[in-house]
Amino acid sequence: MFLAPLRLTLTLPCLIVAALFWLAIGSSVASAASQPVTEGWEYRWGDSPIGANGVPTWTETSALDQWSAINFPSNPPNRNGRNNVWYRVTLPAGHWHDPMLYIFSVDLIVQVWQGDRQIYQFGEFDAEGRGEFAGWPWHAIALPPDYHDKPLYFRIYSNYIDIGLWGKVAVMEQQALVPYILKNSVKSLIVAGMCALLALLAAVFAFVRKDDQGFSGIALFASSSSLLLLAGTDANQLLWHQPLVWEYLEAGSYYMVPVALGVMLTQWRGTRPARLLRRLWQLHLLYLVLALGASLLGLVTLASTYPVFDGLFLVSLIIMSAMALFDIRQMSGEQRLLLAVFGVYCLLLMADMAVAHGFLPWVRVPFSWGVLLFLLAVISISVAHYRHMQIQLQQMNAGLEQEVAERTAKAEALTLRERRRVKLLTFENEKNHLSDVVVAGLQRCVSLTQAMELLVLELPALTSPLRGVLYQPDALCTYLPEDCWRQVVSWGYNSNSSSTFTNPRPLPETFDGLISLPPPTRLFADIHDLPSDDTDLPAALHNLCLWINVQKAESGSHTIGLLQLEMPEYFSANTTEYGIARLYFSMDQIIQKIGLTLSGVLLQDDLQRFSYEDALTGLHNRRFFDRLIKHELAVCLRSQRPLTLLIADVDHFKRFNDDYGHEVGDLVLQRIASELAPAFRESDVVCRYGGEEFVIIMAGASSAQAKAKAKGLCERVQSLRLEHEGVALRPLTMSVGVANWPDSTLNPEKLMGLADKALYRAKRNGRNRVEVSSSG
Known part of the structure; x- marks a missing residue:
């Protein structure tokens, strides 16, 4: 089946040639050797019962009163939703060597009977006389020699809008069929x-x-x-x-x-x-x-x-x-x-x-x-x-030589310009590669101080052939306008250097941040805004001042470095104004990239500090607990040391919040949190799990030791004297649930759930108590 499309593609030209051949030599045979069947048709609605011999009974009895004449065997009147019909006809006699009946199409499936013999079938009839649509091909029904002595019966089923035969119905010679079809x-x-x-x-x-x-x-x-x-x-x-x-x-x-x-x-x-x-x-x-x-x-x-x-x-x-x-x-x-x-x-x-x-x-x-x-x-x-198109090509060829000559002249002019740009781009790519290396090194730093030390070492190579000075405030990361800015490193000012600069005077050792801090050079907003080769740069642009800024999460942008750059005269003389502007623009982009990287280092340092700390109580937070408990579970399994987990919850704290307000509730939580760490060992880890709920990890502690510590915690909380703005507050108590591995369970992964159940058991049993999970 899957070869059918390929066969279709290869056979279609052959079929066309064959059709032309038959059209040339067999058209007279195809047109003359056919006898249309246009008379003698009768129809009968319904389907014939099938006799014991498997032959429809309607083909064996005449029953003239049940058949009605029709001009053509298609769509008889009074269909009324019926899908089965029979047609019959006695074919006209003729002088045929090998007769057949040609039908253009049938709606939808058909059986052809002559007496008790079925001589043709298209489609499949089920026991109820119905069937499925099988296509609309033409039909070639081979006829016996005595075909004109007995009527032909057509058993038809159709659930389509049409029912019966369709198109031409004719008797012809079988050898004339193919020429007729091809014609x-x-x-x-x-x-x-x-x-x-x-x-x-x-x-x-x-x-x-x-x-x-x-x-x-x-x-x-x-x-x-x-x-x-x-x-x-x-x-x-x-x-x-x-x-x-x-x-x-x-x-x-x-x-x-x-x-x-x-x-x-x-x-x-x-x-x-x-x-x-x-x-x-x-x-x-x-x-x-x-x-x-x-x-x-x-x-x-x-x-x-x-x-x-x-x-x-x-x-x-x-x-x-x-x-x-x-x-x-x-x-x-x-x-x-x-x-x-x-x-x-x-x-x-x-x-x-x-x-x-x-x-x-x-x-x-x-x-x-x-x-x-x-x-x-x-x-x-x-x-x-x-x-x-041919006319247009002729017109284009007429002016092509002149256009080629003009473009050749422009190309020669551009060649020199592009050579300069290639050198500049090569130089710029080298600097970009070096800046990527520097940025990668800065990203590996764990603090801003370490990153600035690395930057000081890399700046001379990064800005060469420019000479320059890097200034920093005396108090890094706490810059105030009145701070004194001092030189951290300088390069290119060696007296033995053969390079000369536009401004031979050395830059000052220090800047007063309040009086004489130079403003940053205003460069072009985008590289497309750079001047052309024919445009002169302002004289001030031959010296460049760049500020190194970082973004702090708490207070926004801060300047932590001041970079002064100057250009050698030999470089200026051999480089176009566009090249100088592009070089400075590239330097400015590199410094901005370094500033963003330093901001990331600073932010990472701050995030590392804040990510595991609860903002209200100062204890470790749930994120820290989730990470630590996985480690402790692995350690206890490997070392076979016991591990105890406690969950502590302040009793009736919601009611306390409703009575005194959330501001007072937060202050009380801070006070209770300050009592947690002293109630346990230095090796124990106390975390705020959420709301008024706390968890304590006690590695190596038994259930008895943990219970004793938990009771001590309950006593400390109960004894607290709570007050706000001189007004005494209602005392609070705490309930604690304890679970231990291996006393409570052989699966340490269940410790959290067992401790939580023990906590709720303590709540049900009156609160202000400690419950230990039993073995199970």
Whole structure:
């Protein structure tokens, strides 16, 4: 099954050649050797009982009163929701060597009987005379030599809107079938092949020229039309005899046509109309997915999805046509031509719908003509584009030599400029790499003092060939405007140096932060604001003053360093003004990056200090406890030392808060917290777990030792004299739950839960007491 698409691709050209061959040598045989069956048809509603011999009884009895005449065996009157019908006919006699009955299509499945013999079946009938949709192929029913002596009976089941035979019904020679099929299919096959080629070319152009979305719509329309023609032609059964698969391909390509039309019209329209068109083709795409998906899942039959789509498509065509006609003046000539072609295409589709739904008598609608017109329109537009392009190429070649000469002169001028820029960029990249190394080193520092010591060592290499001085306030990180700023390090001022500077005077040893602290140099906000090579820099920019700032969490920005830089004269003479400005801009960016890194070091130092401390009581917080208890559990398992966990809770503290207020409650919690640490050993860890609840980790302590310490804590809390603003407060008590490993449990992971249960047991037993978790 998975080789079918490949086989289809390889066989389609051969099938077209065969069709042309048969069209040339067998057209007279195909047209003359057939006898339409247009008379003598009768019908009977319902389904025949099956006799003991497995033969329907209606084929063995005449029962003339039960059969009614009909002009053509399709859609008899008074259906009234019935899905089974029988037709019969006595075929006309003829001089045939190898006779067969050709039927264009059947709605939906059929058995053919002659007397007590079943000579043909399409689809499967169950015991109740029903079956599933199996496609709409043509049917070739081999006839016995005496076919005209007995009537043929057609047993049909259909839950579709139509029931019965459809299209042409004729007796012909079996050898004339293939020429007849190919004669009726050759035009569609040729147009389908041309459409497939056009779809491939348009898809390639759509992929290459992503700025022009018109090709994607053409590719989608051409591929849908090609598959629709191929799946709808009679010759598809000669190519691959899978009627239901072909029906799914035909339905999918048919349902894709309005999507392709909508995509193309969307690309031609403005924003607001395009939104409506987009919603239309998205609706049709959704219907395609739902209809085919529901049919494949067996929720609906594929045949039942056609009427709904036809109604939806007709409404969409009216809307699309109205919008296209309203905007036709704004379209180009090519778009108008394609629009006219689409109009013919849609009219043929509507005619095919009318035939399918019985509004017009059966006839083969030349749908391929509409597709052929589309191909001719695209080819004519392509030829016109090609001619226009040739004219433009000639005009472009006429002025190409002059343009090349002008660009060559500009390129030579730019070459010298770019050489300078390459040198500058190389120098700048080296500095950026070195700054990344310095920043990485600063990030590894654990304190701001350590980071500044590293920066002092790295600044000379980082700022070379500039000379400079770094100043710092005497009290680092506590800068006040009146502080004295002193030189920490200087470089480039060696008297043996051969470099000369614009300002030969040495910089001062100190700055008074209140009087003479130099302001930072105002540089350009962005690198795109730098001056061009032809612009002179202000003289003040040949000396640079940069402030090293850090951000403190409590008080914002602070200046902790002052960097003064000067440029050597040789560097200034061999570098453009743009290069100097870019160098200074790069230095400023590097110092800002260093400032951000130092801010991170300072913030990390502060976070390390605050992350494990409870802000109210000063005890360790729950985060510290969660981290420590994991470590202690691992240690007790490894060393087999006992581990005791206590949970202490202030009794009736909510009521206390309600009576005295949360401000007084916070002060009392601070007072109680100050009594916790003295009540235990120095090796014990006391943490605030949350609210008025505290936890104590006692490594190496037994249950008895922990209970004694807990009782002492209860006594200390009970004896506290609490007062606020000279007013005595109600005394408080504390309940404690204790759990020990291995006394209380063999699984240390359960200590927290056992201690919590012991605490609540102490609460239930009267509070102001200690409860130890029993072994369990």
